[in-house]
Amino acid sequence: MVPDSQPGARIETSAIEAMENTVRFRPRGTMLTLPEQIADGICSAILSGEYQPGERIREIPLASAYKVSRGPIREALRLLEQEGLVTFEPRRGAQVTELSISEVEQLFDIRAALSSLAAINAASNIQPGDLHQLRSLVAQMKQHAEAGGDAIHYTALSSQCGQIIAGAAQNPRLLTMLKSLWRQTLRYAQLGLHSADRRRESAQLWADLVQAIERGDAGRAGEINADTIRRSKESVLRLLRAQQAGAGDGGGA
Known part of the structure; x- marks a missing residue:
């Protein structure tokens, strides 16, 4: 699932597309839930550098871009938290993990x-x-x-x-x-x-x-x-x- 526009996009579209084709690691035709589709999109944005280490990921702009409520966005971010790409901080919400x-x-x-x-x-x-x-x-x-x-x-x-x-x-x-x-x-x-x-x-x-x-x-x-x-x-x-x-x-x- 690709948003209408990437919030705060700073990387050329072809670079993001290259990462979108890379991050899935699943057989073609695999059925994904809505949060999984959104997680793939956010993951590609992180890997392409649209989101920098330590940068906050705001739910409202993402919900607007993907034309969904904040619920699927939050679920997608929790999936990325399990993979170590995102952390949740008190009063700040989700942010990209720092390089370690x-x-x-x-x-x-x-x-x-x-x-x-x-x-x-x-x-x-x-x-x-x-x-x-x-x-x-x-x-x-x-x-x-x-x-x-x-x-x-x-x-x-x-x-x-x-x-x-x-x-x-x-x-x-x-x-x-x-x-x-x-x-x-x-x-x-x-x-x-x-x-x-x-x-x-x-x-x-x-x-x-x-x-x-x-x-x-x-x-x-x-x-x-x-x-x-x-x-x-x-x-x-x-x-x-x-x-x-x-x-x-x-x-x-």
Whole structure:
């Protein structure tokens, strides 16, 4: 469900659309409740940067934009609270959670371990159609990175690759656990891909990963997928620590 207009929109429409295509992590055709549809829309706005960390999310403008009462908006925000994207503060209501170094360390370590297992299983189980999609996506990622494309669209492409590999692992419980992590880590992953050099490095790692899966080299595929996520984690931590140091010194970015 897309609102008529995004309240306080500050990001180009194509960027928000890219995130809307990424945040769902559900099979096409899945029936969603109204609050779930609204939660997806708010999530994409958070991930695209329309809502900044710590920013208040006002219910009335959202209700007007989605043409619903405040009830479904509040339910949608509670769903996002469960995912760690939103917190509720006394007398302030909902606001976007702040970026956290400890959260990065915890979430990315878990995701690296689970993603490694997904790649190992995918190397043995992947189907030709999935491989074709992966090759196409990696080609787009490399082209996007070399052309100096932005992090939002690059992250959308890499997330699609991750979903295909997780599905190809043919382990429903593993897929469920990864889905619970993806939306929580997307805004961090996007931050970790802030520079053109990082996106080029990432695109090459994805290309190496797809080649390993295609060869059926499960061990190598697992190593590369874990390494890809570890490098993203390290990049995010460097940025967050630099920001905190700058804030502590009273300086700018």
